[in-house]
Amino acid sequence: MKVGLLYSRIRKDEKLLLEELRDRDHEIEKIDVRKEQFNISEAPEAFDDVDVVVDRCLATSRSVYVTQFLDAYGVPVINSAETADVCSDKVKNSLALERAGVPTPNTEVAFTTDSAMETIEKFGYPCVIKPVVGSWGRLMAKVESRSAAEAILEHKATLGHYQHKVFYVQEFVEKPGRDIRVLAADGEPIAAESRSSDHWLTNAAKGGEVAAFELDDRARELVAAASDAVGGGLLGVDLMETSDVSESGDSEARQTSSDVEYTVHEVNHNVEFKALNDAVDVDVPVAVVDWIENKVATEAEAGV
Amino acid sequence: MAETITAEDPLTGEEIEIPADVEVGEIVDSPATGAELEVVSVDPITLEEAPELEEDWGE
Numbered sequence: 001m002k003v004g005l006l007y008s009r010i011r012k013d014e015k016l017l018l019e020e021l022r023d024r025d026h027e028i029e030k031i032d033v034r035k036e037q038f039n040i041s042e043a044p045e046a047f048d049d050v051d052v053v054v055d056r057c058l059a060t061s062r063s064v065y066v067t068q069f070l071d072a073y074g075v076p077v078i079n080s081a082e083t084a085d086v087c088s089d090k091v092k093n094s095l096a097l098e099r100a101g102v103p104t105p106n107t108e109v110a111f112t113t114d115s116a117m118e119t120i121e122k123f124g125y126p127c128v129i130k131p132v133v134g135s136w137g138r139l140m141a142k143v144e145s146r147s148a149a150e151a152i153l154e155h156k157a158t159l160g161h162y163q164h165k166v167f168y169v170q171e172f173v174e175k176p177g178r179d180i181r182v183l184a185a186d187g188e189p190i191a192a193e194s195r196s197s198d199h200w201l202t203n204a205a206k207g208g209e210v211a212a213f214e215l216d217d218r219a220r221e222l223v224a225a226a227s228d229a230v231g232g233g234l235l236g237v238d239l240m241e242t243s244d245v246s247e248s249g250d251s252e253a254r255q256t257s258s259d260v261e262y263t264v265h266e267v268n269h270n271v272e273f274k275a276l277n278d279a280v281d282v283d284v285p286v287a288v289v290d291w292i293e294n295k296v297a298t299e300a301e302a303g304v
Numbered sequence: 305m306a307e308t309i310t311a312e313d314p315l316t317g318e319e320i321e322i323p324a325d326v327e328v329g330e331i332v333d334s335p336a337t338g339a340e341l342e343v344v345s346v347d348p349i350t351l352e353e354a355p356e357l358e359e360d361w362g363e
Binding site for chain 2: 007008009010011014015018030032058059060061133134135136138161205236268269270271272
């Protein structure tokens with residue numbers, strides 16, 4: 001098959017994918033999104049004859065628009081425009097999870113500092129303010145007092161892009177020093193890792209310590225539901241354990257306990273997996289390329 | 305030890321060693337300055353200063 005890899009930066013993740021695709025003798029068209037122009041009716045030449053495009057744009061804004069263009073051109077793309085649209089925006093992400101009945105942290109959006117302050121006081125301290133667009137734990141604020149809240153809101157209102165005036169306020173979830181990242185393909189987990197840190201942000205990009213994590217049935221159920229909620233695809237589903245896990249020091253016991261409940265705080269559509277690949281026994285690029293091959297074959301058969 | 309090739313650091317003009325299997329679009333760190341450099345061509349090997357991190361970058 002001919003695979004278009006849409007990129008602006010070849011990270012380790014993209015390199016692993018490219019190596020696996022080449023090992024299987026697939027034809028690769030590396031497409032640097034920075035060099036293309038997207039006409040509303042005619043696809044750029046780079047996309048001629050590709051069976052599927054794998055969107056690995058580093059910039060969310062590019063990913064959101066380019067997937068819409070590819071959709072308009074009738075070029076199959078992983079992930080879909082719908083998925084990119086929902087996952088790129090925390091408000092849409094939260095609404096989709098809530099609509100699907102997936103447990104997710106309580107969240108409110110307010111558009112002025114005064115109304116955001118009312119939400120914060122209602123949630124109590126600590127609570128969390130997040131930018132609606134952004135990644136790697138950047139610009140996230142754990143708000144522990146009214147005076148801190150006032151300062152953060154004033155800074156966002158004064159210094160930020162207009163998107164920072166969409167105040168996304170979330171309850172603070174007491175997690176057991178870690179969260180869980182599940183790499184899933186159309187809701188089926190490929191592998192999972194826990195990310196632990198003494199800091200309240202446990203993102204791998206923030207230096208969280210990564211270890212393989214065994215999913216229980218409830219977690220698998222939520223990953224499938226969260227994936228469906230955002231339109232499916234190759235996703236990074238982020239969960240936090242919310243009950244009866246902090247009392248047990250033993251991680252084996254935690255994982256087999258029927259008391260563990262989860263909340264899904266986010267689904268990522270342009271998922272990085274290099275840290276996961278190092279932490280688990282599963283060969284992640286192999287599993288991802290298996291899934292891409294199956295998806296392309298199935299959709300070709302169905303005439304999609 | 306992985307194979308290396310030499311390339312010119314666009315910021316300092318020095319010859320630096322980078323992994324031989326680099327791809328166009330990949331970022332390498334300059335061993336001389338620590339700066340991020342983007343591979344813009346592999347034949348001949350050409351490096352440019354990598355773009356600054358943007359707010360919407362990530363996953």
